[in-house]
Amino acid sequence: MSLPILPTTVVGSYSMPGWLERLKTEYFARRISRVDLDEIHDTAVKAAIKDQEVAGLDVITDGELRRDNLIDYFVERMPGVQIDRGSKKFYYDFYNSVVERKLPHAPLGLTEDFRFLAANTNQETKFCITGPHSLSKRIRNNFYPSEEAFATDIASVLNLELKELVKAGARHIQIDEPYLSGFPDDLVWAVNALNTLVEGVQTKIGVHICYGNRYGKPSWEGSYRYLLPKIFEVKVQQLTLEFARRGDEDLELLRELVPHFEVGVGVIDVKTQAVETADVVAERVRKSLKFAPAERLFVLPDCGCFHLPRQVAFAKLCAMVEGTRLVRKELGK
Amino acid sequence: MILQFNHLQRKSAAATSQDVIDALYGLLEEGHIEQAQFARLRIHLDWIQYKQNFREPVTIMRAVTEAGDDPSLMDVHVDMRQISPGVLRGTLLEAMRLADSDAPREEDRVVFEDFASFRSSIAWKFNGLYWHHLTDWEKATGRSYEQALPGGKSDANHEGAVADSVADFWTLLKDLESHHQLPAEVFVLEIGVGMGTRSGLWLDCFRALDEQRGTQYYPRLKFLLADYSPATLERSKPAVQRHMDLCSFLVLDALNPIQTLAFLRHKILHIHMTNVYDNLPDEELARCDGRLYLVQVRAYLRMAEASRIAQAFGLEVGGVSRMVRRLLDVGPDYFQERSQGVAFWQDVWKCLRLEERLVPLDELPQDTLPTGLDARQLAEVLRTAPSDLRFHLSSGALESFRNTVPLLHPRGYLQVQDIFISNLNECRLGFQGPGKLDGSIVNWVNGVLLREVAERAGYDVHFAPFHYRKGSRTSILYTTQRE
Numbered sequence: 001m002s003l004p005i006l007p008t009t010v011v012g013s014y015s016m017p018g019w020l021e022r023l024k025t026e027y028f029a030r031r032i033s034r035v036d037l038d039e040i041h042d043t044a045v046k047a048a049i050k051d052q053e054v055a056g057l058d059v060i061t062d063g064e065l066r067r068d069n070l071i072d073y074f075v076e077r078m079p080g081v082q083i084d085r086g087s088k089k090f091y092y093d094f095y096n097s098v099v100e101r102k103l104p105h106a107p108l109g110l111t112e113d114f115r116f117l118a119a120n121t122n123q124e125t126k127f128c129i130t131g132p133h134s135l136s137k138r139i140r141n142n143f144y145p146s147e148e149a150f151a152t153d154i155a156s157v158l159n160l161e162l163k164e165l166v167k168a169g170a171r172h173i174q175i176d177e178p179y180l181s182g183f184p185d186d187l188v189w190a191v192n193a194l195n196t197l198v199e200g201v202q203t204k205i206g207v208h209i210c211y212g213n214r215y216g217k218p219s220w221e222g223s224y225r226y227l228l229p230k231i232f233e234v235k236v237q238q239l240t241l242e243f244a245r246r247g248d249e250d251l252e253l254l255r256e257l258v259p260h261f262e263v264g265v266g267v268i269d270v271k272t273q274a275v276e277t278a279d280v281v282a283e284r285v286r287k288s289l290k291f292a293p294a295e296r297l298f299v300l301p302d303c304g305c306f307h308l309p310r311q312v313a314f315a316k317l318c319a320m321v322e323g324t325r326l327v328r329k330e331l332g333k
Numbered sequence: 334m335i336l337q338f339n340h341l342q343r344k345s346a347a348a349t350s351q352d353v354i355d356a357l358y359g360l361l362e363e364g365h366i367e368q369a370q371f372a373r374l375r376i377h378l379d380w381i382q383y384k385q386n387f388r389e390p391v392t393i394m395r396a397v398t399e400a401g402d403d404p405s406l407m408d409v410h411v412d413m414r415q416i417s418p419g420v421l422r423g424t425l426l427e428a429m430r431l432a433d434s435d436a437p438r439e440e441d442r443v444v445f446e447d448f449a450s451f452r453s454s455i456a457w458k459f460n461g462l463y464w465h466h467l468t469d470w471e472k473a474t475g476r477s478y479e480q481a482l483p484g485g486k487s488d489a490n491h492e493g494a495v496a497d498s499v500a501d502f503w504t505l506l507k508d509l510e511s512h513h514q515l516p517a518e519v520f521v522l523e524i525g526v527g528m529g530t531r532s533g534l535w536l537d538c539f540r541a542l543d544e545q546r547g548t549q550y551y552p553r554l555k556f557l558l559a560d561y562s563p564a565t566l567e568r569s570k571p572a573v574q575r576h577m578d579l580c581s582f583l584v585l586d587a588l589n590p591i592q593t594l595a596f597l598r599h600k601i602l603h604i605h606m607t608n609v610y611d612n613l614p615d616e617e618l619a620r621c622d623g624r625l626y627l628v629q630v631r632a633y634l635r636m637a638e639a640s641r642i643a644q645a646f647g648l649e650v651g652g653v654s655r656m657v658r659r660l661l662d663v664g665p666d667y668f669q670e671r672s673q674g675v676a677f678w679q680d681v682w683k684c685l686r687l688e689e690r691l692v693p694l695d696e697l698p699q700d701t702l703p704t705g706l707d708a709r710q711l712a713e714v715l716r717t718a719p720s721d722l723r724f725h726l727s728s729g730a731l732e733s734f735r736n737t738v739p740l741l742h743p744r745g746y747l748q749v750q751d752i753f754i755s756n757l758n759e760c761r762l763g764f765q766g767p768g769k770l771d772g773s774i775v776n777w778v779n780g781v782l783l784r785e786v787a788e789r790a791g792y793d794v795h796f797a798p799f800h801y802r803k804g805s806r807t808s809i810l811y812t813t814q815r816e
Contacts, residue, residue: 022709089788090788090789184512184513185512211743212743214791214814214815214816215790215791215792215814215815216791217599217739217743217791217814218599218743219743219814219816220514220743220744221514221516221599221742221743221744222513222514226513271599272598
């Protein structure tokens with residue numbers, strides 16, 4: 001399936017409906033069963049897929065609506081991680097979790113969720129996982145001698161999972177590392193862990209690095225300048241970064257990045273409910289084109305749309321698609 | 334009948350609980366109270382610490398439902414500080430008579446408004462008038478508003494508290510610098526500036542610490558002084574004269590700071606407020622027999638007081654209400670002599686009372702609850718609270734909080750010095766307002782609801798007692814973004 005120039009996609013998550021939030025919380029309060037919740041998730045994911053298709057996105061995700069947050073979905077599936085199930089009041093909060101011994105290498109069962117996505121759309125798909133650096137920041141380590149050793153072993157566990165996803169047909173996998181910008185000094189070992197994660201995984205792989213989106217707010221501020229030049233060592237094909245909220249200051253870094261990666265440029269600010277117009281989006285894409293050829297760019301929101309109301313998220317995606325079309329037209333593509 | 338003691342001031346109460354019980358049994362025996370009514374009576378024995386307040390010594394609230402009045406539910410509030418045993422029976426009987434109908438009785442009271450939530454009451458217009466014409470008020474009373482505070486001065490200006498605040502902030506900047514994340518411009522916001530004393534002290538202290546440590550943070554500061562009243566902002570300027578180059582003065586509604594400062598979203602590292610939340614529009618809820626009610630109010634003057642005021646200012650009694658409206662619209666300048674306008678204002682304010690009734694919350698529109706707090710959350714919060722309870726919704730404080738935290742830098746924090754309750758049991762141990770503090774309104778802030786709303790929005794809220802002044806009732810709310 002070929003993609004147009006400047007392909008559009010979401011970073012990963014789509015709007016979490018208020019009713020689904022409430023039902024997830026009901027599940028935690030033991031007022032509905034796991035079977036019911038799974039069925040509810042299936043329905044919500046189908047709706048998220050449909051919205052992305054109607055908005056006109058080129059690459060579709062499952063909206064990550066089965067996930068409580070970017071950490072717990074993985075923590076719950078990783079054998080060897082102990083979870084304090086009473087530690088979370090609201091479904092979106094993080095569990096307190098801890099590793100007391102070496103992580104057993106076992107499948108996490110993500111392929112079922114990918115298969116569900118693939119079975120419900122005819123379009124190109126992307127499947128997202130949280131990266132080893134971010135997971136190591138949220139799981140308390142009482143076993144490994146260093147954060148690097150812990151993250152590397154998490155990467156080994158996830159590496160098996162990525163290979164399973166490829167076997168199941170995943171053609172585009174994205175690794176999310178939202179904590180990296182908060183800990184720029186970790187970059188060296190984080191890159192090594194990422195390379196352990198992708199070793200031998202034969203598909204297109206991207207890394208998303210943002211400034212956080214917890215509860216719809218940034219977690220850090222700064223410049224992507226810290227990524228260079230170490231990030232060039234990551235053996236992936238794509239990097240997706242946020243620019244819409246943070247402004248253009250780092251856009252010139254695209255010049256240095258595009259020889260190494262395709263770059264997904266964030267053109268939608270997901271931390272405000274104000275809906276961008278197509279013209280605003282087009283202008284943001286044009287600014288990116290000053291530093292990188294269209295053939296090396298993807299167009300995305302800054303981060304996941306998880307915290308936006310559904311109608312806002314949908315309208316923003318429509319504007320993103322329309323703005324991108326305007327630029328494609330100007331490029332004659 | 335439920336007899337509820339809502340205070341701990343046994344010794345200073347003018348009447349005893351036995352006096353109240355005797356009076357009520359007397360009324361039952363005389364047929365003034367029916368047996369069915371007696372069974373559901375709730376007698377609240379309050380002790381109102383504010384010398385100036387909106388309450389009669391005995392107030393009776395009835396429930397008004399879609400089906401009409403619910404005569405069986407009757408909440409009787411007795412202010413044990415004001416009431417004396419000799420007049421208890423008569424006052425109770427009179428309160429029952431007045432609560433019997435929701436129509437104003439011309440011979441009893443001059444009523445200024447229809448029943449509505451407290452936050453919509455005319456009382457808040459008086460509060461606004463006070464802040465906009467503070468100088469006139471102070472001139473008439475001969476004392477500054479800070480002198481009217483308990484203790485005679487604001488806890489905001491306590492040197493020890495300011496020094497600790499500066500040290501905390503300096504530490505944050507140092508940490509950001511060590512992670513190469515120190516912004517070129519360091520924004521600090523003070524909402525509700527008073528005389529500017531705290532801001533001046535804070536800046537002095539910060540500059541001294543910065544010089545002592547040789548860190549060069551002071552020149553990066555952008556210090557924003559924000560207030561609802563332009564007159565107050567003007568009065569704060571001399572206090573920060575020494576730092577004028579890095580100060581900006583902004584007229585800002587504390588209910589919606591993000592509206593004015595949208596360009597600083599996620600950029601401000603420290604936001605501070607003192608005694609602002611307790612002065613924002615508020616309303617109360619009551620839970621009786623498991624059902625939640627909104628306390629609706631309407632403002633009035635007793636007829637005797639309205640007549641006295643009318644006579645003193647050369648008005649017909651019927652003209653008092655009109656004159657109050659003009660005063661609130663125009664200010665004391667509406668009168669030929671401003672001093673006369675201020676005297677009228679102060680007299681009316683002193684006598685202004687609030688009549689109350691209960692309306693079931695489930696019969697009101699959904700947006701009765703403030704944004705960020707839904708009925709399910711409220712039910713969850715109340716799950717472990719005392720079953721019969723009256724509490725402040727603190728809707729203005731919740732609104733302000735929600736519209737302030739988006740300004741915070743990811744590592745920034747909001748500090749609020751105010752009078753908070755941090756446990757709903759406290760609602761049964763003392764009166765939390767509304768009271769009158771000089772010309773303004775004061776309400777305790779419901780920290781429990783604030784914490785709930787904050788948690789759902791991704792913020793951690795902690796309360797610490799203000800330990801710098803012995804006997805202070807102030808707490809410090811400290812808010813940071815949850816990681």
